[in-house]
Amino acid sequence: MALTSTLRQRLFSRTFSTHAGPSRWATPGHQERPNGYLFNRNPPPPGQSRKWEDWELPSYITSFLTIVILGVGLNAKPDLSIETWAHQKALEKLAAESSSSD
Template sequence: MMRSSKPLTAASTTLRRRLFSSESGSSRWTSPGHEERPKGYLFNRNPPPPGQPRKWEDWELPCYLTSFLAIVILGVGLNAKPDLTIETWAHKKALERLEMESTSNSD
């Protein structure tokens, strides 16, 4: 029993037509914009006048502080965590066995 692929083909054709419709110059996903060309600046924002600092947006300070504190907390926390690897455990057990052997041989 074969299935018909007509619904799939119709859906893909409709989607392709909506995405790539260039008759009006714009589609649902794009807009023509309001300028002829980009200015060439990052995020298309004009730089401040010479001698004036850039004005911070209201989200920048909390974001930068949180990022810095997260890096410090992770750095301190990860350096202070105990070494619980299997290699360290096996090394300690091997040293204990060697110590037990050396004490039993000296008796």
């Protein structure tokens, strides 16, 4: 019993210990609390626009082109459903029966 309480005390003191000094798990500049803005970035001063990041324009262009290509491609694909195939076969049989009975 004394052994388990000693183990618990050691584990608990190591896990929840507070020490002064920089954390080895966080890089400098990332310890501050969130300031309430998206991605912790302050908005630009009034009258100025936000500067775009290098990745934004290619990302927006790629997203737009993907939506356009998928929209056109999915609307232009052939109808390969079983219902359409069965309907066409039934129409062919009806046409063959009506031509043979004439």
